[in-house]
Amino acid sequence: MIRAYLAGGIAAAFLALAGVLWWQLSTISNLRDDNARLTRTAAALEDARAQARLAATVAQSEADRQRAKAVEYEQVKDSFRKGNFDAPLPDDFRVLLNRILRPGKD
DSSP: OHHHHHHHHHHHHHHHHHHHHHHHHHHHHHHHHHHHHHHHHHHHHHHHHHHHHHHHHHHHHHHHHHHHHHHHHHHHHHHHHTTOTTSOOOHHHHHHHHHHHSTTOO
16 A cells, blocks of 8 residues: 555656646747747847948938038028129039029020
């Protein structure tokens, strides 16, 4: 009778140990999946950050270009106000005036 209880206890301990191991393996598998998902998310965020930095650089370059054009046109405007109509005009402004004054001819 003691052998039956001992065998039952060993079987119960073995089943409990097998259950704990199964639960741990499931937990490890879930953690590996989470790790893979978070690694992909981190990589995507790194790519987005690099793209945002590039966009900021492009935007800053465009702002600098616009600022330079504004200064150039401000000089033209000041020359016109002073009556200096022989001041050099920016190329794109000259093209725009030609399109306005001579429609149909480029």
